[in-house]
Amino acid sequence: MLVFGGSRSTGLAWDIAKAMKAETGKTEIKSFPDGEKYVKILSGAKGSECAVVQSVRSNDDLVELMLLLDTLRDMGATQVHAVMPYLAYMRQDRIFSEGEALSAKTVLKILDEISDSLSTVNCHFLSDGGEAVFNHIRLMNIDAIPSLARYIGTKVKNPIFVAPDKGSLGFAKAGAEILDCEFDHLSKTRHSGSEVSIEMKDLYVKGHDVIVLDDIISTGGTIVESAKVIRKGRPASINVGCVHGLFLSGIDQFKGTCDRLVSTNSMDNPVSKVSIADIIAKDLLR
Ligand code: R5P
Numbered sequence: 543m544l545v546f547g548g549s550r551s552t553g554l555a556w557d558i559a560k561a562m563k564a565e566t567g568k569t570e571i572k573s574f575p576d577g578e579k580y581v582k583i584l585s586g587a588k589g590s591e592c593a594v595v596q597s598v599r600s601n602d603d604l605v606e607l608m609l610l611l612d613t614l615r616d617m618g619a620t621q622v623h624a625v626m627p628y629l630a631y632m633r634q635d636r637i638f639s640e641g642e643a644l645s646a647k648t649v650l651k652i653l654d655e656i657s658d659s660l661s662t663v664n665c666h667f668l669s670d671g672g673e674a675v676f677n678h679i680r681l682m683n684i685d686a687i688p689s690l691a692r693y694i695g696t697k698v699k700n701p702i703f704v705a706p707d708k709g710s711l712g713f714a715k716a717g718a719e720i721l722d723c724e725f726d727h728l729s730k731t732r733h734s735g736s737e738v739s740i741e742m743k744d745l746y747v748k749g750h751d752v753i754v755l756d757d758i759i760s761t762g763g764t765i766v767e768s769a770k771v772i773r774k775g776r777p778a779s780i781n782v783g784c785v786h787g788l789f790l791s792g793i794d795q796f797k798g799t800c801d802r803l804v805s806t807n808s809m810d811n812p813v814s815k816v817s818i819a820d821i822i823a824k825d826l827l828r
Pocket of ligand 1 (some may be wrong): 706709710735736738756757758759760761762763764765
């Protein structure tokens with residue numbers, strides 16, 4: 543297999559290829575002065591099975607991915623796999639009021655049309671890992687929560703998992719099974735895109751190393767508010783792990799609030815210490 547990396551995921555693509563003992567494909571990717579993308583595949587792809595690894599955080603990332611996938615097909619690749627560790631637009635998987643775009647469906651539909659398989663990591667609207675079907679589109683959802691739990695587990699002595707809300711209780715439960723410890727959840731109310739309030743009910747965290755796992759840290763509001771509430775219960779430490787660290791408001795806000803902050807390397811950031819290369823490689827070798 544030939545593994546190509548989009549410009550958002552060059553390093554991760556290289557790590558995946560290494561884990562698979564596969565070759566990396568060469569590309570030339572640049573932007574025209576008006577912002578349009580230029581993509582050229584430099585490696586011969588005819589007759590080869592190919593994978594394109596590209597986290598999609600911006601519209602530019604998405605266009606680049608589309609151009610890479612479609613060009614590989616045009617060049618005669620036998621199969622083209624789209625691997626999107628982080629895939630934007632997956633938060634709008636339902637129509638809440640008439641006329642709204644079902645963004646998750648539209649984006650997946652376009653990518654499905656120009657590739658032979660779609661894989662992502664902890665897709666926001668899917669609670670379980672494994673193969674899923676959404677609006678007749680097949681999607682492999684790779685679960686990075688066990689990797690995060692194991693990593694943090696090596697750093698703490700007396701863990702307890704606390705979910706910021708009921709929605710992420712599954713992550714806390716999965717982590718607790720791996721580290722063989724207790725888990726519970728806080729209660730979150732979202733007031734706006736960046737404002738949340740969190741309550742702790744009868745949660746006992748005193749002396750514990752609290753582990754908080756979430757799929758995405760976007761503005762950071764959920765985690766910062768959760769950590770403030772948890773701190774009142776006098777834990778030994780607060781350890782936060784997220785799969786996709788967008789950190790739109792930076793990471794400084796976590797200093798003094800959390801004792802440890804890690805994310806996977808679905809996107810590069812200063813705390814992306816947990817590699818998902820092996821689990822993606824395993825999925826591609828399936
Ligand atoms: C919510 O459903 C998600 O799991 C995250 O908790 C949320 O996206 C985090 O957003 P923010 O960092 O902006 O609070």
